[in-house]
Amino acid sequence: MTSVDVAITTRPSATCDADLAKGPWEFDLSPGYGPGASEDDVIPDPVTRPGQLPTAYQRMSEDELHERIRNTKKALGDKLVILGHFYQRDEVVQYADFVGDSFQLANAALTKPDAETIVFCGVHFMAETADILARPEQRVILPNLAAGCSMADMADEDSVESAWEDLMELYGDEPDADGRQPVIPVTYMNSSAALKAFCGRHGGIVCTSSNASTVLEWAFERGQRVLFFPDQHLGRNTAKAMGIGLDQMPMWNPRKPLGGNTEEVLRDAKVLLWHGFCSVHKRFTVDQIEQARAEHPGVRVIVHPECPMPVVDAADESGSTDYIRKAIEGGRPGDVFAIGTEINMVNRLQAEHPEMTIFCLDPVICPCSTMYRIHPGYLAWTLDGLLEGEVRNQIVVADDVATDAKVALERMLAALPAGTK
Incomplete structure (x- = not known):
């Protein structure tokens, strides 16, 4: 039984979507994000990232897939990370050589x-x-x-560029007496390379x-002030913890003129929050x-800062996935943790720490529908391709964007989390 099977059958009366137990290749060519996705998710049109797993790999048994992965990984050795x-x-x-959150994995790639x-x-x-971040030949x-x-x-990219034009027209592009620019763009890691490039071009991070x-x-x-995108909740929770008032954090809705705000509200703003969210943490x-x-x-209730502000306020603590992991590792036998983040991570933490009780706050078990798209079948197929001299599903960012x-990414890597030596 796979981890997804376990997740959705733990409490079958409160299942997010039974289709999660199916092979993700059944949904790769369908519009939307697949089973488990929030009904509030913005569905991209057209679908720009189709799946392409050959039928032979769809039909392989779990044992055969895992044997292929192990053998290929061993054969490739240090050529693969x-x-x-x-x-x-x-x-x-x-099978991962490194397991972590976005920040850790961005750094991990540089170590190989x-x-x-x-x-x-x-x-x-x-x-x-x-x-x-990789070398050109990687x-x-x-x-x-x-x-x-x-x-x-x-x-x-088009929506952010349009918003930036509106803000520059309102604020101008001249720095204040202290040399500070009218607005600095900040994008969460969960954004396209094009938006990271936008931040790099405009003095952002x-x-x-x-x-x-x-x-x-x-x-x-x-x-x-800051234009923060795409996750409103991380921006709001972080800025609030720094002492910025909610009245200084207007939402920017890209579908409305001036993001749905008046010029007066925007002039008083400290953080402009993009109208985006994570469907799991919402x-x-x-x-x-x-x-x-x-x-x-x-x-002890710990939630991810992508959760809505009332949830973060009601919890004992909030922090990144690595923060959550470290908090549980620092626990004692008999401790009870209620966690507000993705179910695969929560279940794994419980398996690693049977001396504690660790459970997900959400009774409706719902893995991240897009992370779920990575299945052993796809891993086996792409690794087999390397042995056959074929690079399958390569991701290439254009040089001008990269x-x-x-x-912007190097600025991020230099901005070490609080408490990091």
């Missing part, structure tokens, strides 16, 4: 300069980032090209959930936290 995000299913993440191929078991924007593979990110797709506060401090040293609620506390007195994006 596999990166796996925390949210990946267990059947895939077991001799590897000819980087296989990124994550989603599209992560593979793009690896390609940007190749980056995304096992399933349909593994996108609904949040990343909520901020497209990329952030992750690990270093978001450090990045905002960096931005305010250089700018009077599912968590204050009611779920209250129920966890009622059922488990003394429970140059500007790398500027």
Whole structure:
């Protein structure tokens, strides 16, 4: 039984979508993000990242797929490095040379300069980032090209460029008396290479959930205000923790003139929040936290900062996936944790720490529908291709985009999370 099977059958009366147990190739060519996705997700049209797993691999048994992966990985040796995000299913993440969050994996890719191929078991924007940071002769593979990110797709290049033009017309482009620019663009790692390049061109930076506060401090040293995209919740929670008032954080809706704001509101703004979100973390609620506390007195509630602000406020703590992992590793036998993040990671933490009780706040088990697209079948197929001299599903960022994006990413890598030595 796979980790996805376990996830959706744990509480069958409260299942997100039974289709999650099917092979993801059944949905790769369909519009949308597949089973488990939020009904609020913006569906890209046309679908730009189709899957292409050959039928032979769809029909292989689990044992055969895993044998192929093990043998090919061994044959390729140091020529190959596999990166796996925390949210990946267990059947895939077991083969990763590095497992981590976006910030950690961006750094991990740099530690293997001799590897000819980087296989990124994550989603599209992560593979793009690896390609940007890799040496020119290194190749980056995304096992399933349909593994996108609904949040990343909520901020497209045209919409951000249009918003920037409106803001420049309103604010002008002259610095203040302290030399700070009118606005600094900050994009979350969960965004396209084109938007990272946009930030590089306009004096901006990329952030992750690990270093978001450090990045905002960096931005305010250089700018009077920040345009933060695509995740409104990470931006709001981070800025609020820094003491910025909610009245100074208007939402920018790209479908409305001036983002749905008046000029007066925008002039008083400190952080302009893009109308985007993570469909997984949006599912968590204050009611779920209250129920966890009622059922488990003394429970420690930790949520990801992509959760809505009321959820973060009601929790005991919030932090990145690595923060959550470290918090649990620092726990004691008998401790009880209620976690607000993706279910594959939560289940893995419980398996690794049977001496504690660790459970997901959301009773409706719902893996990230796009991370779920990475399946052992795709990993086996792309690795077999390397042995056959064929690079399958290579991710290549155009040189002009990569140059500007790398500027913003290098600023991100230099902005170490608080407490990091």
